[in-house]
Each structure stands twice: as structure tokens, then as C-alpha cells.
Amino acid sequence: MKQDMIVILDLGSTENTTIARQIRDLGVYSEIHPHDITVDELKALDNVKGIIINGGENRIVDGVAIDVNPAIYDCGYPIIAIDHEPAKCDKKYADMPSEADIKSFLFDTCKAEANWNMKNFIDDQVEIIRRQVGDKKVLLALSGGVDSSVVAALLIKAIGKQLVCVHVNHGLMRKNESESVVEIFRNKLDANLVYVDATDRFLGKLENVADPEQKRKIIGGEFIRVFEEEARKLEGIDFLGQGTIYPDIIESGTKTAKCVKSHHNVGGLPEDLQFELVEPLAQLFKDEVRACGVELGLPAEMVYRQPFPGPGLGVRCLGAITRERLEALRESDAILRDEFAKAGLDKTVWQYFTVVPDFKAVGVRDNARSMGYMCVIRAVNTIDAMTATIERIDYDILEKIADRITAEVPSINRVVYEITKKPVATIEFE
Numbered sequence: 001m002k003q004d005m006i007v008i009l010d011l012g013s014t015e016n017t018t019i020a021r022q023i024r025d026l027g028v029y030s031e032i033h034p035h036d037i038t039v040d041e042l043k044a045l046d047n048v049k050g051i052i053i054n055g056g057e058n059r060i061v062d063g064v065a066i067d068v069n070p071a072i073y074d075c076g077y078p079i080i081a082i083d084h085e086p087a088k089c090d091k092k093y094a095d096m097p098s099e100a101d102i103k104s105f106l107f108d109t110c111k112a113e114a115n116w117n118m119k120n121f122i123d124d125q126v127e128i129i130r131r132q133v134g135d136k137k138v139l140l141a142l143s144g145g146v147d148s149s150v151v152a153a154l155l156i157k158a159i160g161k162q163l164v165c166v167h168v169n170h171g172l173m174r175k176n177e178s179e180s181v182v183e184i185f186r187n188k189l190d191a192n193l194v195y196v197d198a199t200d201r202f203l204g205k206l207e208n209v210a211d212p213e214q215k216r217k218i219i220g221g222e223f224i225r226v227f228e229e230e231a232r233k234l235e236g237i238d239f240l241g242q243g244t245i246y247p248d249i250i251e252s253g254t255k256t257a258k259c260v261k262s263h264h265n266v267g268g269l270p271e272d273l274q275f276e277l278v279e280p281l282a283q284l285f286k287d288e289v290r291a292c293g294v295e296l297g298l299p300a301e302m303v304y305r306q307p308f309p310g311p312g313l314g315v316r317c318l319g320a321i322t323r324e325r326l327e328a329l330r331e332s333d334a335i336l337r338d339e340f341a342k343a344g345l346d347k348t349v350w351q352y353f354t355v356v357p358d359f360k361a362v363g364v365r366d367n368a369r370s371m372g373y374m375c376v377i378r379a380v381n382t383i384d385a386m387t388a389t390i391e392r393i394d395y396d397i398l399e400k401i402a403d404r405i406t407a408e409v410p411s412i413n414r415v416v417y418e419i420t421k422k423p424v425a426t427i428e429f430e
């Protein structure tokens with residue numbers, strides 16, 4: 001690591017991430033570490049320039065106030081402490097220090113250099129990956145989502161054809177999504193890409209399955225089986241690339257931070273398929289992952305795409321999936337995305353998609369009564385997906401979308417706009 005680092009020691013504050021972000025935004029790399037890190041562990045981190053001991057409301061664990069290792073105070077690094085009575089430090093703050101205070105700590109006290117940027121990050125990681133992997137091969141499940149795409153591009157830069165990407169098309173991808181993965185990675189980046197069209201296999205397993213959780217289980221389970229079969233066909237793979245990012249690690253919980261969700265690696269791969277993990281994005285926040293993708297030359301549509309659930313269109317083709325409704329869903333979703341992009345809404349709305357329920361409504365087409373599917377438009381804004389508000393879309397735009405969908409997708413004869421917040425609704429319908 002060539003870049004200077006500020007270490008935040010987590011002593012039960014909920015603000016660790018905010019401070020880490022703030023320091024990185026000032027151009028200095030920062031990492032959060034557990035309060036009981038030893039001096040040796042600290043020294044093993046390259047280029048540490050200073051320490052922030054960050055106390056807070058979760059400092060009492062099992063009735064006892066936790067503290068940092070006392071030897072930390074004597075290890076020679078500049079230290080500031082927040083909400084905590086330290087044995088010895090350069091400065092203490094009862095509350096979050098101001099930006100000016102943080103700047104002064106970074107640049108005056110620690111003499112840190114503002115050298116945290118994506119170009120340096122990529123250079124560092126390329127070296128680290130090459131050192132870890134040597135002349136061995138790395139396998140990566142490339143879904144086409146932001147994280148797996150950026151990891152793929154970074155690994156390609158570091159080890160080229162020693163990376164084997166496997167893209168499983170489960171038949172529940174959006175229009176042209178799998179095609180663009182092949183186009184970008186195989187044709188433009190010259191990746192070693194195995195493309196598996198498993199559409200028939202997934203849709204076969206999903207036939208007549210209406211329960212949402214059952215559908216999710218089938219899609220997730222089948223995905224692992226297909227990936228495993230491909231992995232077994234390949235020879236001499238020692239490593240598995242993963243798009244783990246910093247929030248995945250933070251949300252798994254430290255000793256004081258509550259576990260939000262368990263970070264599971266390749267949940268479900270069989271025991272005899274043992275790989276060492278390569279996780280070069282593990283220290284990046286989501287927007288840094290996107291910036292890394294841009295720096296690596298990935299197209300904006302891929303790097304800035306909206307969140308898309310793992311089970312894909314499977315949970316938007318409500319009830320038991322049929323090919324006809326899936327097609328209507330894929331086409332209506334493509335029209336919605338096209339019109340949102342034309343109106344600039346793709347840059348502002350967090351997530352937007354169509355849903356096709358499994359019943360038919362009465363309509364009139366070519367002067368005759370006809371039955372058709374209904375298409376629901378959902379467009380929401382949120383920070384963390386735990387709560388969501390609806391986007392107030394201009395009626396002219398909505399009407400244009402409805403006209404296009406009913407004209408271009410013959411099996412749909414009604415378009416409705418969903419206006420329910422989360423809670424009480426969820427973002428997805430299943």
C-alpha cells in the first residue's frame with residue numbers, strides 16, 4: 001500500500017463509517033479496525049499516519065466498558081480520541097470533530113499526504129493481486145452487476161487470461177443484459193469468459209411454482225449448481241474472485257457494532273471445491289467501486305446501473321412464471337428504462353421497474369373485446385432500501401410510457417402506476 005492511512009479504532013461509535021468517509025473524501029485513505037487491535041497488527045498495516053479512537057454509545061459490552069490496548073498509546077502514532085477518556089493523546093473531542101479539526105489532524109499533526117485516489121488504488125491492487133495469485137487461475141461469477149463487473153475489470157488488468165469469468169444467464173435477466181456482458185468482457189476487454197445459457201433449465205425448475213420464497217430458493221440453488229458444474233469442468237483453479245465491498249464487511253458487525261446482516265461468501269459451494277478468496281474491492285464504499293469502474297474504462301450504463309435483485313425478473317413476473325408473461329415483463333421494463341433515460345430520470349430515481357401480475361384484465365383491441373395482462377410501474381427513492389418514497393413522475397411521461405407499452409407489447413392492455421411507500425409496501429412485489 002503506497003497510500004497514507006488513518007486508522008479508526010472502533011470503540012462502540014455508530015459514526016465510524018461517517019468519519020472514514022469524511023477522511024477519504026479529504027483524499028486520505030482510512031480504515032476501521034477493532035478496538036483490541038495489537039501494536040504488531042497495527043504496525044503490519046502499511047503507512048499508518050495516525051489513529052482516531054472513536055468511542056460511542058455501544059462502548060459498554062456485557063456491562064464492562066471496553067478500551068483499546070494500552071500499548072497503542074505508546075506506539076508513536078499521533079492519536080485523537082472522540083467521546084472517550086484516553087490515557088494519552090494529542091487531542092480529545094466530546095463530539096464529532098469539525099471538518100477543520102479533522103483536516104488539521106490529517107495534514108498538520110499526522111503530515112498525511114492526500115494521495116487516496118482511484119488510480120493509486122488500482123495500481124496498488126494490481127500489485128497485490130499479482131503477488132497473491134502468482135501464475136495461478138482465478139474463477140469469478142460475473143453477473144453483470146456493478147460489483148462483479150468492477151472486480152472482473154480489475155482482475156483482467158492484473159492477471160489477464162488467468163481470470164476465468166463465468167456468466168450464467170438464468171433467463172431472468174433484463175433485455176440485452178447478458179448480451180452486453182459478453183460484448184464488453186469478451187469482445188472489448190478480451191476476457192476469458194464462459195457464457196452459460198441456462199434459461200431452459202431455470203424456467204423448467206420454476207414451472208408452476210407460485211410461492212415467492214420457493215422461487216427465490218430455486219433460483220439461488222440452481223445458480224450455485226450451474227456455477228459448480230462449470231467450476232468442475234475447469235482445471236487448475238486455486239482462487240475465487242469476489243465482489244465483496246466495504247459495507248458488506250461493516251454490516252457483518254465488529255465487536256461493538258451490531259450485525260446488520262451476515263456477510264456470506266459463496267454461500268453453498270460444496271466443501272470439496274475449496275478456493276482461496278480474492279476480494280480486491282473489500283475496502284471500497286459503493287461510490288468508490290463505481291469510480292474504480294470508471295477509471296478501469298467500464299461503460300457508464302454498467303457502473304451506474306440501478307440495483308437489480310439476484311432473482312432478477314423472476315420476482316417481478318408475479319406468481320408462477322410463464323414465458324409469455326416473462327417476455328411481456330422484459331419488453332415493458334426495457335421501454336420504461338428507455339423512456340426514463342430520455343427524460344433524465346435514470347440519473348435521479350434510485351430504482352424503477354415494471355411488474356406483471358398473473359391475471360388478465362378486459363380491454364379493447366382492434367375494436368374487439370380482448371383479455372390482456374396488466375403492467376405495473378414502480379419508481380422509488382431511498383437511501384438504504386429499508387424505507388422508500390415514490391417518485392412523482394410527470395403525467396406526460398407516464399402517458400407516453402403507457403402508450404408505448406400497450407402499442408409495443410401486444411399482450412399488455414393496461415398500465416398502472418404504483419404510489420405506495422415502503423412501509424407499508426415493500427419495493428419489490430414478491
Ligand code: XMP
Pocket residue numbers: 216307308309310311351385422425426427428429
Ligand atoms: P424490498 O422488496 O425488500 O427490496 O423492499 C429492498 C431492495 O432489495 C432488493 N431485493 C433483492 N435483492 N435478492 C436481491 O439480491 C432478493 O431476493 C431481493 N429482494 C429484494 C430490491 O430490489 C430492493 O432494491
